[in-house]
Amino acid sequence: MAEIEVPSDFLCPISLQIMSDPVTISTGITYDRESIEKWLLFCKKCPVTKQPLIGIDLTPNHTLRRVIQGWSCVNTEHGVERVRSPKGEGDGGHVVKLILKEAMRGRSSRLECLNKLEAFLAETERNKIYLQDARSMEFLTSMLNNPEDENEEVIVEKAIEIILNINSPTTLLEHLLIQNANLIDAVISIVAVTKTSRSRGAAIAFLSSLYSISDQTHKIFTKDNLFIQLSRALNDQIAIKPALKILLHLAPFGRNRIKAVKHGVVFDLVELLLNSTVGRECELAIMAMDHLCECAEGRAELLRHGGGMAVVARKILRVSNFSNEKAVRILYHVCKNNVGNFGVAEEMVEVGAVGKLCLMLQIGGSLKTNERIKEILHFLRCIFKGTKCVLVLPSGFDRF
Structure with missing residues (x-):
């Protein structure tokens, strides 16, 4: 191969090897079929121009292939491998x-x-x-x-x-x-x-991909029926991750939070957290719960579930650093909006939230998360102050 110069038009822009099956894409550039097909599996842009490709038609360049085949036949004596027509490949x-x-x-x-x-x-x-x-x-x-x-x-x-x-x-x-x-x-x-679990799961997964690229109009004006179906999917344990991702796309909008709470999504999230040990599922569920607890209705539903506060506290330091911060934010919202509520403070202590929060401070999180933890501990001390109950904090946390 060193004895002869290969024409640049014969080389694939991706592999830089002589093309055996040249095909042309919509940008007018020709590549070897195998190289461009592998490229298009992971990237939908032209490798040379970087233009996005909506339609992916690979048009065989028969003329160029015949020229390459003829050239390779003439130059086999110089070490060029003969290029043959692809077999059995339509x-x-x-x-x-x-x-x-x-x-x-x-x-x-x-x-x-x-x-x-x-x-x-x-x-x-x-x-x-x-x-x-x-x-x-x-x-x-x-x-x-x-x-x-x-x-x-x-x-x-x-x-x-x-x-x-x-x-x-x-x-x-x-x-x-x-x-x-x-x-x-x-x-x-x-x-x-749809009646079968397989079909429902596939439809929810497709819906999740659509919401990931849809504009706000599709998300803001969400009908109640979707939240009913998401609650049903979480209950039936069908397409849990896609269902949670849909919730995360919708929950930032206030009216959607109200609809989600109305149709029992908070209870479904608590049950999921109580029963799931899958890290990513728990993380997504805590993120969704964080959004829903930004509204009074969501916080009320969390408190109404007997295991709501307990499971949020239990997941701290068990899932991920990101979910730790979201769990703290949930507890912070509940405490901040229930000032003077002795029942909430008592439940926080009973479910072990205090110990987890103190551990979080020792480990060290973000500045905002640490400030929230300190406010929660201060809230609890104020609630128990003047009562027969004594809030015992670990050494070094007495000032909160």
């Missing part, structure tokens, strides 16, 4: 187009089309990139809008699972929400009526 984008075209023309049922797409995805990991375009996604999401045959639930389940499996890029999800303003409502309806 154009995946063409396959997808044919499947969709059959469905659009009514030559095959929607279920048959979904089965073919499902089988196509199962063939190889890289096939998913051929479905990561606007046309394919619009077809798949159209399956979610009031199917009209006896296989309704199966169709919805398969469509959602395919959508999740192909890991749609953010730009494509944004495009879907623009094209279909009712998409989120349609998925919420699916969660409500």
Whole structure:
């Protein structure tokens, strides 16, 4: 290879090796198929121009391939490996187009089309990139809008699972929400009526991905039905993490907190924390609880649950540093808004919150968290002052 110069047009911009199967993407740049397919699994931007790619069509550059093959044959005596035509490898984008075209023309049922797409995805990991375009996604999401045959639930389940499996890029999800303003409502309806746990879980996971890129309009004007379904999912232990992530997208808005509390989400979060030992689940649940306890209704529900304050205190120093700070903030909100409430102060002591808070001060957290802990301890001392009860703090904490 050192004896001959390789034309730069023959080299893949990613691997810098001679291309055996050159394909051109929408930006007009040609890459070796294997290299660009691996790239597109993790990044949806052109490697050279950095432009985002909404439609991912890989167009075979037959002319360039023939030129490279001819050049390699002529130069084999100089150590150049002969470039051969790919064997047994069809154009995946063409396959997808044919499947969709059959469905659009009514030559095959929607279920048959979904089965073919499902089988196509199962063939190889890289096939998913051929479905990561606007046309394919619009077809798949159209399956979610009031199917009209006896296989309704199966169709919805398969469509959602395919959508999740192909890991749609953010730009494509944004495009879907623009094209279909009712998409989120349609998925919420699916969660409500779907009978199988698998379908409900898939729908909630898809809904979570939609809320992660939706604008505030979709989040502020949230209907009660979604909070009913999120409560149901937490109770049934279905798609717990996606359900909690949806709550975190919605809970920063005041009216959503009221709706969540109204439909029992605070109780569900307490029960989850009481029973779960999964760190990430507990962290997300504490974060959601922190938002809900910013409103009076949320704090009241936490106190009304017999294990509410106890489980928040118990999770301190057991999950993560971030959840420690959120748990302290929950206790702080409860204390701050229940000044003079002896029952709250007594419960704080009984559930072991005082000892945990003192340990937090010793370990050292953020300045804001330490200040909140000191205010809580001061609140408790003031409550017990002048009563027969004595709040005993560890040595060095008497000043609070």
